[in-house]
Amino acid sequence: MAEAPHIDIDKVAELARIALTEEEKTKFSSQLESILGYIDKLNELDTTNVEPTAHPHSVENVWREDRATSELPTCEAVKNAPKQRQNMFVVPKVVE
Amino acid sequence: MEYEAVIGLEVHVQIKTESKIFSGSRSGYGYEPNTLVDPVVLGLPGSLPVMNKTALDGIIKAGLALNCTVPDYCKWDRKNYFYPDSPNNYQITQYDQPICDGGFVEIEMEGETRAVMGSHRKVALTRIHLENDVGKLNHFAEDSLVDYNRAFTPLMEIVSEPDMHSGAEAFAFLTAIRQTMIYCGISDCDMEKGQMRADANISVRPVGQKELGAKIELKNLNSITGVKNGIEYEIKRQTQELKKGRKMTQATWRWDADLGRTELMREKEDAHDYRYFPDPDLMPVRIDDEWRERIRCEIPELPFDKQRRFMQQYDIPYSITSVLVPDWELSEYFERAAKQMPKWAQAIGNYVTNDLLRELSDSNTALSECKISPDGLLSLVEVIEKGVITKQIAKDVFIEMFNTGESATEVIERKGLKPDFDEGQVKDWCQEVVDENPRPVEDFRSGNDKALNALLGQVMKKSRGKASPQIVQGLLKELLS
Amino acid sequence: MMSAELYYKSASELSGLLNRREISSVELTQSVIGRTKAVDDLVQAFNSFDEKNALAQAADSDARRNRGESLGLLDGIPVGIKDVLAVKDQPLTCSSKILADFVSPYDATCIQKIKRSGAVLWGRLNMDEFAMGSSTENSATKITGNPWKLDCIPGGSSGGSAAAVSAGESIVSLGSDTGGSIRQPASHCGVVGLKPTYGRVSRYGLAAFASSLDQVGPLGRTVWDTAVLLQSISGHDINDSTSYKVDVPNYVQAIKQLKGRKWTFGLPKEYFESASDTASMGPVKEAIEFYKSIGCEIKEVTLPHTAYAVATYYIVATAEASSNxxxxxxxxYTHRAESFDAKDSVDIYRQSRAEGFGNEVKRRVLLGTYVLSSGYYDAYYLKAQKTRTLIRRDFEEAFKDVDALLTPTAPSPAIKRGAHSGDPLSMYLSDIYTISANLAGIPGLSVPCGYVDGLPVGLQILGKPFKEDEILAMGNEFESVHNFKNEHPPL
Structure with missing residues (x-):
C-alpha cells in the first residue's frame, strides 16, 4: 500500500455541510482513512486506455417532447416545509 | 501610465419552452409562488430529471446562430453546492463537454450620429452550455422566502472570452445577443423578467502588460444599460486605484444602479469546490449532421445581415434600417410592402418608422394587432407617389386607415378626398395664377426660384388643397419656361 | 376458512383462492394484519402501517372481483413497501430522522403500477437509513430482527421487506438493491429476492442512494410470487431516463416454458477460492450438485476483477450518494434543526444534517464528498468508473460461455446484531458476492437453498442483462423440488 491517505475532515465536512463534534471528527477520519487505504488497491490496476462507465447501459438521446404535463398543487408543494409563509419556504436571511 | 480594461461576460439566457428543462411542469413568469412546481422542481426524494427536446433544439440554434461548433457529443454533469434557491443542492449543467464550443458575436458600436453606422467587430465566445435555472429568493428584514417557480427553466450560459474593453462594447455585445435570440425565437431576453442576465469579469492593466490584472466579478447588472454603466464605473474605479499605486485583489463587487456605484460583496474566497461529476440520471446527447442541419434551416436571416441587405437592396438609409431591423416583426412588415415596390422603399420605410410606430405607440397597439396591412400601406404610398393625393391629405388618410383597416382608396373614396377635377382643370388654374400674379412670375423668371412657391400656394388654394404639389410645380415651370 | 394461516400462503395459492371466491381480499388482509400485530413487536419489520387504508384497498379489490373486473394475479394480495418508495399521501422516511415527518405528495412509478395491478399496499418497511447498510441496524426508526433468530440481523438494506415476508407479515414485498440490498436480506431471512437488470424497473419515486446502481425489485416466498410482482413493476418509464426500452416478457409463462432446460452454469473461480472458509458454502454446493443432477452443465469461469469490486463500489456509490x-x-421538506446560527447562512444545513443523518449516512456522504473533491476526482472517481468498465467486461466475457452464474448470496448466514459495529469496512466486505451485479447492471436472484446453524442461506443466480425470465426459471427449477417455501421461522 502507498502512504496512508490523510483526510482533511474539516474541509470535507464543510463541503458536505455536516456539523461534526470533535469526537466524530476523530472517529470518522480514522474510519474513512482505513476505507481509503482499502480502496487504494485500485491503483494496482492499469486502466490507461479504459473508457469510464457512467451508466450500465450506453444509451443516448433520451428525452421527452416539450409538453406541460402536471404540477403539484401549491398546498402539496409546501405541506412538508419545516417553515413556510405565503406559500413560500422560509429560510434564514441570505446575503448575496 | 495608460491603463486598459479587459472584460469578459457570462450571459444567462432562458430558453422559451412550454415546460421545464427536466420536467413537465410549466415554464413561465409572473405566476403565484410555487405554482409551477412538481417533484422534480422541488427536488423531492425519488424525483428524476428527463431532458426537454425543445430546450436542446433551442441551444443548438443559439450556438449555430452565434457561430459556435456544435460537437457530436455532450453530456450532463452535476455542479454541487448548497444554496436555498437550488432544489437539489446541485445544478445540472455541462462541465467539460458543453453543447456549443467557441463561436463569436458580431457587434456594432455606436456611430458618430444616429444616422451613421458604427464600426463592427467580432467578440469571441468560449462556449455555450445548458443548465437548469434556480428558484428565486425574496428578501425580508428577518428572513428570506423561496419560490421555486423559476427553478428548472432551461437556461443557457453564453461565456465570452475576455475580449471586450469598454462598457460600450459590453452593451453592444448584449444587444447583439438579445437581438439574435429574439430573431431566432429562442428567448424574449426580457431582463426585467430575468430572461437574460449578465455578470461581468473586469480587470484593468497598464497598456502593454501581457498578464491580465486581478479579476473583479461584477454582479447585479439588471439591465443592458446597467451593464454598461456598471462596467464603466468599475473600470474607472480600478484605474484610479491602480494610479494611486494600490494593488487590486480578486473579489466580487455589486453594481448599485440607484446609487450609480459599485460596492464590495466579498473578497476572494477559497476557490469553490463544485465536485463536478457526470449526472447518472441523464443520458448523454449525440448530435448528428441531420439534426444540426434541421436546426440550421430554422435560423432566420440574422439582424446585421438583414440590415446590410436592406440598405443595399432597397437603397434606404442606415437611420431607417436601425429602427426597422432590431424589431423582427417590423422589419418583416416593411419588407412585405417594400419588396412589391422597391422603388418606393424609402417612402414605405418612412411611414413604418414614423407614422406607424407613432400610432402604434399612442394607441398602445402591438404590430400584430395593427389594422393596416403591408399591402394597405403600399396602397397609400402608391396614391401619394402617383400624385392622387397630397402628403398632407395622406396623413389624415393614414390615421383613418389605422383606425378602420380600410385601404387608402376606400378612405379617399368614402371621405371624398379624391380631387374632383382633372389635369386640364389644374392647367387652367395654373394659367390663371400666372396671369393674375405678374410680380412673382417676374421674380421667378429673373432667377428667384422661391417665387414659384407663392404661385404654387395660389394654385393649391384654388384646388382646395387637393392638387398634387409636384404636378402643379411641374405645370408652373412648364408655363414659365 | 383457515384464515389464521393465510398469511403463510404464497401469492400463487392465494390468487387461486381469491379467484375461486374461497377467500376474500379483506379476509386475507385481515390475516396479514393480525399476524403483523402478533409478531411485529418482536420482528419490528414495519416503520408504519395503516390498517384501515389497507382494508379499504382490500374491499375495493373484492368489489372489483365480484364485478368480474379482477385486475389479475396480484389483485387483492398485500404487498409490503420498503420505506424508500414514494406513495402518495403516505410517509416516506427512508428510515431517517431527516425525513421523519415527510408525507409524499406523489407516487413512484412502480407504486402506480402496483396500484393498477390491484394489489393491497401494505405498510412501510424498515431499512438501513437511505438504504446504506447490510443489516438494517442503520435505521433511525427501529432495529429489525431476523425472524429465524431475533438477535440476528435480517440483512439489509431491505431488512424489513425480507423479514416481513419471512414472518408472514406480508405476502410479497418491494425492496431496493444498490449493492445486494434485496438479495442479501432475502438470503438471511429465507425468502426469494430479485434484483432486476438496471433499467428494467423505473427508479422514479425511489429515493436515490446511488443512481447508477439502484434498482427496485420484488421479494416473495416463492420464485413464482417474485415473478408476478416483477411483472407488475417492470417496463420502460418516460419519467426515468435510465429505464430501458425493451420488451418485458411474461415471467410466469417463461418459468413454465423454460422448465427442464439444460442450462450451462458458471462458477466464478474467484468467488469460490476466496470463500473457502465461507459458512454458506455447504448448502450452495449442494444446490450446484442438484443442477448437475438434472443435467445442467457446470463450468468454472473467471471474473478477474472481482477483488476490486468492493473498492469500486464504495467510490461510485458514495460519490453519487453525497450528491443525491x-x-x-x-x-x-426535511427536518430543520431547532437551533442554528441564523447569521451564518450555511449553519442551517450543517446543523439540520448533523441532527438528521445517522452515522453510516454521514460516513458515506463524507467519503463520497471526499472522492469527488478537487484534486481527488481522477484518483478515485474516474479510476472507479474505469474499473467498473473492467468489471462489466468480466461478466460479458463469462456470459459468452454460460447462461448464468451460481454463487453464494452472502459469505455467511445472518450474523448477530452489533457484530459489524465500529468496523464499517467489515460490513462493506460482506457485500462481496452481490456488489458486482450492481456495477455490471445485471440481474440477480437469491433463492433459499438450506440452513447453517438454523439460519437460512441463499443461492445467488446471476443472469445476462434483461434475462430475468431465465434466472427465475432456474430458481424455480431448484425451488420446485425443495420445500423451503413451506418452512417458516420459529415465531
Whole structure:
C-alpha cells in the first residue's frame, strides 16, 4: 500500500455541510482513512486506455417532447416545509 | 501610465419552452409562488430529471446562430453546492463537454450620429452550455422566502472570452445577443423578467502588460444599460486605484444602479469546490449532421445581415434600417410592402418608422394587432407617389386607415378626398395664377426660384388643397419656361 | 376458512383462492394484519402501517372481483413497501430522522403500477437509513430482527421487506438493491429476492442512494410470487431516463416454458477460492450438485476483477450518494434543526444534517464528498468508473460461455446484531458476492437453498442483462423440488 491517505475532515465536512463534534471528527477520519487505504488497491490496476462507465447501459438521446404535463398543487408543494409563509419556504436571511 | 480594461461576460439566457428543462411542469413568469412546481422542481426524494427536446433544439440554434461548433457529443454533469434557491443542492449543467464550443458575436458600436453606422467587430465566445435555472429568493428584514417557480427553466450560459474593453462594447455585445435570440425565437431576453442576465469579469492593466490584472466579478447588472454603466464605473474605479499605486485583489463587487456605484460583496474566497461529476440520471446527447442541419434551416436571416441587405437592396438609409431591423416583426412588415415596390422603399420605410410606430405607440397597439396591412400601406404610398393625393391629405388618410383597416382608396373614396377635377382643370388654374400674379412670375423668371412657391400656394388654394404639389410645380415651370 | 394461516400462503395459492371466491381480499388482509400485530413487536419489520387504508384497498379489490373486473394475479394480495418508495399521501422516511415527518405528495412509478395491478399496499418497511447498510441496524426508526433468530440481523438494506415476508407479515414485498440490498436480506431471512437488470424497473419515486446502481425489485416466498410482482413493476418509464426500452416478457409463462432446460452454469473461480472458509458454502454446493443432477452443465469461469469490486463500489456509490442526499437540507421538506446560527447562512444545513443523518449516512456522504473533491476526482472517481468498465467486461466475457452464474448470496448466514459495529469496512466486505451485479447492471436472484446453524442461506443466480425470465426459471427449477417455501421461522 502507498502512504496512508490523510483526510482533511474539516474541509470535507464543510463541503458536505455536516456539523461534526470533535469526537466524530476523530472517529470518522480514522474510519474513512482505513476505507481509503482499502480502496487504494485500485491503483494496482492499469486502466490507461479504459473508457469510464457512467451508466450500465450506453444509451443516448433520451428525452421527452416539450409538453406541460402536471404540477403539484401549491398546498402539496409546501405541506412538508419545516417553515413556510405565503406559500413560500422560509429560510434564514441570505446575503448575496 | 495608460491603463486598459479587459472584460469578459457570462450571459444567462432562458430558453422559451412550454415546460421545464427536466420536467413537465410549466415554464413561465409572473405566476403565484410555487405554482409551477412538481417533484422534480422541488427536488423531492425519488424525483428524476428527463431532458426537454425543445430546450436542446433551442441551444443548438443559439450556438449555430452565434457561430459556435456544435460537437457530436455532450453530456450532463452535476455542479454541487448548497444554496436555498437550488432544489437539489446541485445544478445540472455541462462541465467539460458543453453543447456549443467557441463561436463569436458580431457587434456594432455606436456611430458618430444616429444616422451613421458604427464600426463592427467580432467578440469571441468560449462556449455555450445548458443548465437548469434556480428558484428565486425574496428578501425580508428577518428572513428570506423561496419560490421555486423559476427553478428548472432551461437556461443557457453564453461565456465570452475576455475580449471586450469598454462598457460600450459590453452593451453592444448584449444587444447583439438579445437581438439574435429574439430573431431566432429562442428567448424574449426580457431582463426585467430575468430572461437574460449578465455578470461581468473586469480587470484593468497598464497598456502593454501581457498578464491580465486581478479579476473583479461584477454582479447585479439588471439591465443592458446597467451593464454598461456598471462596467464603466468599475473600470474607472480600478484605474484610479491602480494610479494611486494600490494593488487590486480578486473579489466580487455589486453594481448599485440607484446609487450609480459599485460596492464590495466579498473578497476572494477559497476557490469553490463544485465536485463536478457526470449526472447518472441523464443520458448523454449525440448530435448528428441531420439534426444540426434541421436546426440550421430554422435560423432566420440574422439582424446585421438583414440590415446590410436592406440598405443595399432597397437603397434606404442606415437611420431607417436601425429602427426597422432590431424589431423582427417590423422589419418583416416593411419588407412585405417594400419588396412589391422597391422603388418606393424609402417612402414605405418612412411611414413604418414614423407614422406607424407613432400610432402604434399612442394607441398602445402591438404590430400584430395593427389594422393596416403591408399591402394597405403600399396602397397609400402608391396614391401619394402617383400624385392622387397630397402628403398632407395622406396623413389624415393614414390615421383613418389605422383606425378602420380600410385601404387608402376606400378612405379617399368614402371621405371624398379624391380631387374632383382633372389635369386640364389644374392647367387652367395654373394659367390663371400666372396671369393674375405678374410680380412673382417676374421674380421667378429673373432667377428667384422661391417665387414659384407663392404661385404654387395660389394654385393649391384654388384646388382646395387637393392638387398634387409636384404636378402643379411641374405645370408652373412648364408655363414659365 | 383457515384464515389464521393465510398469511403463510404464497401469492400463487392465494390468487387461486381469491379467484375461486374461497377467500376474500379483506379476509386475507385481515390475516396479514393480525399476524403483523402478533409478531411485529418482536420482528419490528414495519416503520408504519395503516390498517384501515389497507382494508379499504382490500374491499375495493373484492368489489372489483365480484364485478368480474379482477385486475389479475396480484389483485387483492398485500404487498409490503420498503420505506424508500414514494406513495402518495403516505410517509416516506427512508428510515431517517431527516425525513421523519415527510408525507409524499406523489407516487413512484412502480407504486402506480402496483396500484393498477390491484394489489393491497401494505405498510412501510424498515431499512438501513437511505438504504446504506447490510443489516438494517442503520435505521433511525427501529432495529429489525431476523425472524429465524431475533438477535440476528435480517440483512439489509431491505431488512424489513425480507423479514416481513419471512414472518408472514406480508405476502410479497418491494425492496431496493444498490449493492445486494434485496438479495442479501432475502438470503438471511429465507425468502426469494430479485434484483432486476438496471433499467428494467423505473427508479422514479425511489429515493436515490446511488443512481447508477439502484434498482427496485420484488421479494416473495416463492420464485413464482417474485415473478408476478416483477411483472407488475417492470417496463420502460418516460419519467426515468435510465429505464430501458425493451420488451418485458411474461415471467410466469417463461418459468413454465423454460422448465427442464439444460442450462450451462458458471462458477466464478474467484468467488469460490476466496470463500473457502465461507459458512454458506455447504448448502450452495449442494444446490450446484442438484443442477448437475438434472443435467445442467457446470463450468468454472473467471471474473478477474472481482477483488476490486468492493473498492469500486464504495467510490461510485458514495460519490453519487453525497450528491443525491444534498437535497435533504432542512429547507423544503426535511427536518430543520431547532437551533442554528441564523447569521451564518450555511449553519442551517450543517446543523439540520448533523441532527438528521445517522452515522453510516454521514460516513458515506463524507467519503463520497471526499472522492469527488478537487484534486481527488481522477484518483478515485474516474479510476472507479474505469474499473467498473473492467468489471462489466468480466461478466460479458463469462456470459459468452454460460447462461448464468451460481454463487453464494452472502459469505455467511445472518450474523448477530452489533457484530459489524465500529468496523464499517467489515460490513462493506460482506457485500462481496452481490456488489458486482450492481456495477455490471445485471440481474440477480437469491433463492433459499438450506440452513447453517438454523439460519437460512441463499443461492445467488446471476443472469445476462434483461434475462430475468431465465434466472427465475432456474430458481424455480431448484425451488420446485425443495420445500423451503413451506418452512417458516420459529415465531
Amino acid at each position: 442526499l444534498a437535497r435533504y437540507d432542512g429547507i423544503r
